[in-house]
Amino acid sequence: MDGQKALDWVDELVLAKTGLHLSNLQQAVLTGAWNHQKYKEIADEYHCSEANVKRVAGILWKLISEELDEKVDNKNFRATVERYYLSTSKTRNFLRKNFNPGDINIFGENWHSGEATQNRSPSTTSNQKAEKRYDLTEAPEPDRLHNRNDELTTLQNWILHDKIRIVNLCGLLGMGKTALARELVEQIKENFDCILWRNCTNTLTLQCLKTQLIEFFSANGEIQLPSLIDYLRSHSCLIILDELQELFASGELAGTYLPDCQDYGKFWEQIARSPHNSCFLLLSWETPTEIVSLERENRHCRSLTLGGLGDSAVDILNSKGLTDPDKWGELIRIYGGNPSWLNIIASTIQDLFDGSVDRFLSYPSLFLGDLESRLQGYYQRLSASEKLVIRWLANQEAVDIFQKPAELALSDAEFLKAVQSLKKRGLIEKVTGNGLSLFAVQFLFKAYLIGGGND
Numbered sequence: 001m002d003g004q005k006a007l008d009w010v011d012e013l014v015l016a017k018t019g020l021h022l023s024n025l026q027q028a029v030l031t032g033a034w035n036h037q038k039y040k041e042i043a044d045e046y047h048c049s050e051a052n053v054k055r056v057a058g059i060l061w062k063l064i065s066e067e068l069d070e071k072v073d074n075k076n077f078r079a080t081v082e083r084y085y086l087s088t089s090k091t092r093n094f095l096r097k098n099f100n101p102g103d104i105n106i107f108g109e110n111w112h113s114g115e116a117t118q119n120r121s122p123s124t125t126s127n128q129k130a131e132k133r134y135d136l137t138e139a140p141e142p143d144r145l146h147n148r149n150d151e152l153t154t155l156q157n158w159i160l161h162d163k164i165r166i167v168n169l170c171g172l173l174g175m176g177k178t179a180l181a182r183e184l185v186e187q188i189k190e191n192f193d194c195i196l197w198r199n200c201t202n203t204l205t206l207q208c209l210k211t212q213l214i215e216f217f218s219a220n221g222e223i224q225l226p227s228l229i230d231y232l233r234s235h236s237c238l239i240i241l242d243e244l245q246e247l248f249a250s251g252e253l254a255g256t257y258l259p260d261c262q263d264y265g266k267f268w269e270q271i272a273r274s275p276h277n278s279c280f281l282l283l284s285w286e287t288p289t290e291i292v293s294l295e296r297e298n299r300h301c302r303s304l305t306l307g308g309l310g311d312s313a314v315d316i317l318n319s320k321g322l323t324d325p326d327k328w329g330e331l332i333r334i335y336g337g338n339p340s341w342l343n344i345i346a347s348t349i350q351d352l353f354d355g356s357v358d359r360f361l362s363y364p365s366l367f368l369g370d371l372e373s374r375l376q377g378y379y380q381r382l383s384a385s386e387k388l389v390i391r392w393l394a395n396q397e398a399v400d401i402f403q404k405p406a407e408l409a410l411s412d413a414e415f416l417k418a419v420q421s422l423k424k425r426g427l428i429e430k431v432t433g434n435g436l437s438l439f440a441v442q443f444l445f446k447a448y449l450i451g452g453g454n455d
Contacts, residue, residue, distance in 0.1 A: 003034040006081045010064065017063060020133070023215040029057045033077040049260075051201075052208045059137055132193055135216060136185070139197035139240070145183045146176065146339050147312035154304060155184050159238070159279050160191055164302050166272050168282045168291045171306030172426045172442075173374060174340025177283045178242055180306065184281075185240065194237040200246045206263045213239065229274050237278035244284035250381045253417060254424040255289040265290045272299040285378075287424050305426065308337020317357070320346035324358040331357050334366070334443055341444070344370050366447045375448040378427065385410055385418040390427060390441060394449040398431050398438035 007030055011022045022030070032042035039057065043050040057074060065072045072080050145152075158164040169177050189195055196216050198204060210228050217231040218224050225231050247261040248254070257264060268290045271280055282291070287303060294301040309316075313332045314325070316339060322328070335341045345360075348369045353359040360367070368375065382390065392408060393399065404415050419439060422428045428439050441449070 003031060006034055006078070007031065009081065010060070013063065013067060014060075018135075018137075020135075020219050023056075023212075023219070025053070025056050025211065025215065026060060029053060029060060030077070033057070033074045036078070039074065049205055049208055052204065052212075055138075132190075132195075133216070133219060134189065134195045136195065136197050138199045138242075139182055139185070140178060142182050142186060143179045145179050146309050146315060148176065148180050148183070151180060151304065151306065152184060152187065155180075155281075156188060158302055158304075159184075159281075160188060162302075163277075163300070164279060165276065165300040166268060166280045166282065166291065166294070166302075168284070168287055168295075168301070168303040169306060170284050170287050170303060170426070172336070172338060173285060173378075174338045175306045175308070176339050177306055181240055181242070181281060181283055185238070188238070191236070192238045193235045195240075196237070197240040197242065200241055200243045204241075204247070205260050206267055209241075229270070229276060232271075232274075232276035232278040235278065238281065239278065240281045240283070242283045244282050244288070245286045248286055251383055253383050253386070254286040254421040264288070268301075269294065269299075272301045285425065292424075308332070308335075309339055309342075310337050313337045313339065313342055316342045317346055320350060320355075322346055322349055322355050322357050324356055327357040327361055330361060334447075336442060336444060341371055365451065368444075368448060368451070371444070372448065375445060378425070378445065379448070382425075383418070383421065385414050386422055389415065389418040390422055390445075391449060393428060393439065394441045394446045398433055398440035400436055400438055 007022070007027060010030055014020065014022055014026070028042055028045065032039075032045070037045075039053045040050045043053045061073050061077075064077075068080065068084065070080065155167060155169070158167055169181060171177050185195060185197070194217060196213065198209065198212065213228055214224075214231060217235055217237070225234065231237070247257055247264060249256045249258050265288070268280075268288060272294045282288075291301055291303060295303055310332070311329070314328050317325075317328050317331065320343070331345070332342065335345060348367070349355060349357060349360045352367075353363075379387070388408060388410060392405065401416070401419055404410075404412070408415065410418065419428070423430070423439070426442070427445055428441050431438050431440055440446075
């Protein structure tokens with residue numbers, strides 16, 4: 001058996017499951033695995049990151065493993081496929097079970113079906129172009145969305161009616177950005193020709209993203225266009241990029257890109273300034289600096305900061321069976337209405353305080369429990385100047401930025417940059433007092449810092 005037959009076999013499997021043929025990168029991964037190459041070698045030959053190769057490979061191995069009922073990975077892919085090729089009866093049973101009857105040519109054997117022949121026929125290429133293409137393999141399954149109707153309506157209006165090209169959905173970890181975006185996709189997907197969801201974990205470089213997008217848009221044998229912008233003009237596309245903060249460096253001011261991702265800045269400007277029919281939906285803890293500037297210029301770019309649930313968060317506490325409902329409002333205020341944080345602390349209250357919110361709030365100090373590691377993750381991402389400023393702010397009430405103490409070892413410019421960066425991260429909030437704009441640390445993060453959360 002040669003590698004091409006193995007490639008054809010997996011191509012038929014992927015087509016049956018996703019409606020799409022193997023992309024160039026998927027073919028490169030399978031060919032590399034067949035030739036016993038390591039992921040880094042495949043990445044170097046394909047000119048993309050090793051993380052991206054691993055991501056694509058993981059999806060393929062999962063799909064193949066599920067169908068063969070056997071764990072398949074980069075190391076045993078060739079041996080497993082060759083074994084199934086030799087076992088003719090198993091191969092035939094596998095094909096009959098998992099593929100629609102079709103004119104499938106795998107391992108040199110033909111299986112007749114007029115329907116499959118029609119689906120792959122060049123005469124139907126124009127029909128395939130008209131078909132909607134959705135790739136939500138990296139998106140989570142739709143989950144319960146807590147009272148976000150206003151936010152859903154706002155996002156729908158921006159994307160469908162105002163034709164905004166970049167929508168930035170930001171907010172603290174656990175606020176429900178991903179769940180909101182997933183529900184949004186379900187409600188507006190019929191308005192788009194193509195939808196692609198990608199997670200930015202392990203640093204998705206711009207070149208890798210562009211390669212994936214062009215491969216996705218040009219699937220089914222469409223004519224290749226000169227540039228990505230041309231695809232965005234010829235298709236109505238919705239591209240969701242989740243966990244965008246993974247493109248940013250830790251220990252720097254908010255929105256500072258990693259060295260390999262710095263070209264994203266100019267990319268956002270191009271997307272916002274160039275006429276096209278598509279939309280990028282960005283989900284992040286931090287707002288890219290370019291997005292702030294573009295939004296101020298009204299360049300087809302808008303941001304929505306996802307805040308807490310407010311009083312509607314009582315549904316979470318009620319579902320957890322907590323007692324003392326007269327104290328629920330205080331608990332919601334302390335945890336900022338963050339649905340994820342409230343779920344975590346509600347479980348703690350059940351476990352340690354028999355479900356009594358009153359007993360929990362009466363404890364001598366605020367117990368952070370499993371949330372402490374999350375808050376620490378936020379703190380560790382801060383720059384040195386941000387750490388100085390937020391520790392100073394945490395030890396007092398809301399303050400005027402003109403009250404910067406002389407002993408704070410920062411210039412006025414460095415101080416203002418740190419305040420602005422902390423606000424972008426959602427760790428400090430602006431409040432009004434005596435007609436002035438004052439700044440205060442988010443309550444739970446303040447408790448973390450005062451309780452010893454520092455370097």
